[in-house]
Amino acid sequence: MAANPLPAKAVLSSNHAKGFSHPIWAARADRLQSATGVLLGLFLIMHLHFESSILFGKEVFYQVAQFLEGGIFSETGHGFPILTQIFSAFMLLIVLVHAVFALRRFPTQIGQWRALRQQMQFLPHEDTKIWFWQMISGFLLFFLVPVHLFAMMTNPEIGPHLSAERVVHHNAWMLYVLLLPAVTVHAIFGLYRVSIKWGLTTQRFALLKLAKVLLAYLMVLGVASLVAYIIIGRSLSLPVVPFVPGL
Ligand code: HEM
Numbered sequence: 001m002a003a004n005p006l007p008a009k010a011v012l013s014s015n016h017a018k019g020f021s022h023p024i025w026a027a028r029a030d031r032l033q034s035a036t037g038v039l040l041g042l043f044l045i046m047h048l049h050f051e052s053s054i055l056f057g058k059e060v061f062y063q064v065a066q067f068l069e070g071g072i073f074s075e076t077g078h079g080f081p082i083l084t085q086i087f088s089a090f091m092l093l094i095v096l097v098h099a100v101f102a103l104r105r106f107p108t109q110i111g112q113w114r115a116l117r118q119q120m121q122f123l124p125h126e127d128t129k130i131w132f133w134q135m136i137s138g139f140l141l142f143f144l145v146p147v148h149l150f151a152m153m154t155n156p157e158i159g160p161h162l163s164a165e166r167v168v169h170h171n172a173w174m175l176y177v178l179l180l181p182a183v184t185v186h187a188i189f190g191l192y193r194v195s196i197k198w199g200l201t202t203q204r205f206a207l208l209k210l211a212k213v214l215l216a217y218l219m220v221l222g223v224a225s226l227v228a229y230i231i232i233g234r235s236l237s238l239p240v241v242p243f244v245p246g247l
Pocket residue numbers: 040044047051084087088091145148149152158159162163164166167172176177179180183221222223224225226229
């Protein structure tokens with residue numbers, strides 16, 4: 001009979017481990033966290049591009065928003081804001097699943113934080129620093145993302161004037177100024193870490209460089225769009241009238 005490669009203590013502890021400390025459940029939780037993270041990261045890249053169509057003018061943003069709201073299927077061509085509400089609720093669910101599985105890794109005791117800081121001081125490896133910033137940005141997002149998604153569920157009106165009204169007159173800019181850097185850092189470094197973790201590439205340094213370029217590009221895109229909403233919002237007189245194409 002072949003000898004058991006695991007020491008008796010390890011076999012005992014793996015047999016008795018419960019919940020996410022059981023190796024099988026820990027592996028499943030790991031996969032689910034990565035899968036939801038990739039979904040959210042890719043969504044964000046698309047989202048910032050759709051939303052930056054405001055940089056091409058009100059008419060372009062109007063058409064993009066109408067298309068995403070299913071305008072081609074509605075008689076008036078104005079789409080269905082309920083789609084925005086359903087999609088926002090779905091994204092909230094994905095964010096919650098991702099956050100719950102990520103919480104397993106959060107250092108909960110002061111001693112763990114001290115160990116992490118010591119490791120960063122004595123061994124300032126770039127991936128350790130990235131992991132640290134992943135945790136800090138993830139913690140902030142736990143509070144910031146639900147606020148944005150609740151706003152989209154309760155007030156799903158999107159358009160050049162209505163979005164600019166939300167940004168300026170409903171003060172959403174305060175949220176976006178924090179949300180944009182936190183979510184961009186978290187998403188891009190998250191995608192980088194997942195690619196390394198699941199062996200998609202061995203070119204770690206090249207990928208890290210690409211991640212930094214993408215991060216800078218998305219930040220410029222996001223800030224430029226935010227400035228465009230602020231300029232439009234400030235030029236609107238109250239009460240705000242929705243944008244009508246061709247006028
Ligand atoms: C799924 C439903 C979502 C909808 C319908 C939605 C819609 C929008 C819209 C229309 C804007 C433009 C400003 C406005 O109208 O208020 C915006 C901005 C923004 N959204 Fe979302 N969003 C969604 C989900 C998310 C998620 C899940 C994230 C992050 C994980 C996110 C991050 C952002 C950021 C950072 C901005 C500001 C961008 C900038 O500063 O240029 N959104 N969103």
